[in-house]
Every structure is written in C-alpha cells, then in structure tokens.
Amino acid sequence: xxxxxxxxxxxxxxxxxxxxxxxxxxxxxxxxxxxxxxxxxxxxxxxxxxxxxxxxxxxxxxxxxxxxxxxxxxxxxxxxxxxxxxxxxxxxxxxxxxxxxxxxxxxxxxxxxxxxxxxxxxxxxxxxxxxxxxxxxxxxxxxxxxxxxxxxxxxxxxxxxxxxxxx
Numbered sequence: 001x002x003x004x005x006x007x008x009x010x011x012x013x014x015x016x017x018x019x020x021x022x023x024x025x026x027x028x029x030x031x032x033x034x035x036x037x038x039x040x041x042x043x044x045x046x047x048x049x050x051x052x053x054x055x056x057x058x059x060x061x062x063x064x065x066x067x068x069x070x071x072x073x074x075x076x077x078x079x080x081x082x083x084x085x086x087x088x089x090x091x092x093x094x095x096x097x098x099x100x101x102x103x104x105x106x107x108x109x110x111x112x113x114x115x116x117x118x119x120x121x122x123x124x125x126x127x128x129x130x131x132x133x134x135x136x137x138x139x140x141x142x143x144x145x146x147x148x149x150x151x152x153x154x155x156x157x158x159x160x161x162x163x164x165x166x167x
Contacts, residue, residue, distance in 0.1 A: 003045045009038045012161040016046055019157050020107070020136055027131040028124055032143045033161030039140040042161065043109045046138075050107075057105060059097060062112040068093040087119040095126050098137070102130040111140040124156055 005013060012031065019029050033039050047054030072089055101108045110123060127137045139156075 003041060003048075005042065005045060006038060008162045009042045009045075012042055012159050013046060015159045016042070016138070019159065027136065028127050028156035029136060029138045030124075030141050030156050030158045031138055031161060032141045032158060034144050034163045035142055037161045037163040039142075039161055040111055043111060043138060043140060047109060057107050058109045058111065059101070060112045061094070061110050062115040064097060065090050065093060065115055083119065087121065090116070090119060090121060091126075094121070094123070098127060098130055102135055106134060107136045107138070109138045109140065113139065114142060128156075 012033075016029065016031065031039050031043065043058070044054065047057050051057055069086065069089060098108065110127070113123065116123065123139055127139070131137045143160075
C-alpha cells in the first residue's frame with residue numbers, strides 16, 4: 001500500500017531520515033505536531049520503508065498502558081481516582097517495555113501518548129538511558145493548547161510537523 005505524504009510530511013520525513021541516518025548524537029527524536037497533522041502516518045511510512053515488520057518497532061502508548069492497567073486487575077474507574085497508583089503502574093510498564101524493546105532492537109516509535117499528560121510523565125528521561133550506542137527512539141508528541149508536555153528538551157532532537165491547514 002503506497003502512502004502519499006503531504007509537503008509538510010515530506011519535509012519532516014527528510015529531517016527524520018537525516019536524524020536517524022547521519023546524526024552522531026542519535027538518541028531521542030521528538031516529532032511534534034498538532035492533532036491530525038500526520039505524525040502517525042509519517043512514522044508508519046518511515047518504519048515501512050526501513051523494516052519488513054514495521055509493527056515490531058511501533059508502540060501505541062495509550063493502547064499499551066490501558067491494556068497493562070487492565071491486567072493489574074483494578075477497575076479502571078477506580079484507578080482514575082488513585083492517580084499515584086496509576087502513575088506508578090504506567091511508569092513501570094513503560095520502563096519495562098522500552099528496556100525489553102531496546103534489548104533486541106535499535107529503534108522504537110512511541111505514539112499516541114496523550115494518556116500520559118494528566119500524570120505528567122516525562123518520556124524523554126526513561127527513554128534516554130536506553131538510546132545510546134546508536135539506538136533511537138522517536139516520540140510523537142501532540143502539540144496544541146490542550147496538551148503541553150514538559151520534557152527534557154535538551155536531551156532530544158525536535159522535528160516539527162506543520163498541519164497543512166495552518167499554511
């Protein structure tokens with residue numbers, strides 16, 4: 001299935017490819033853009049160009065964490081009132097997933113991270129200890145008035161994806 005990238009996505013794709021292929025720094029790359037700007041399409045296309053099994057390198061954080069919270073056996077409605085417990089479960093689950101992934105692979109895409117916002121989880125910190133020696137993590141970050149993620153921006157490369165309707 002051929003994916004047609006918009007002009008903005010093509011520019012971000014080139015920046016992403018350059019950061020992954022030629023950057024000595026490697027590490028964490030934050031792909032930032034508003035909702036519906038095409039971040040997921042872009043990273044899916046990027047992975048499909050690089051790997052036979054692109055799903056192996058992609059993690060939908062919201063879906064993963066919801067499944068992990070369900071496995072904990074607690075009612076999800078109760079966990080929304082027990083923020084500290086939910087935050088701890090999510091932190092541990094993400095740390096384990098990231099560590100296990102990088103034990104076998106050199107690249108990981110973390111997408112759909114909106115669930116982390118109310119818990120103020122910083123993804124760059126747990127990711128950065130695993131993105132050494134040429135390993136790369138791409139984090140897709142929604143950027144609008146509703147979500148304002150406060151990450152350790154100095155530890156990552158930022159690529160902005162402009163929404164085509166904003167031009």
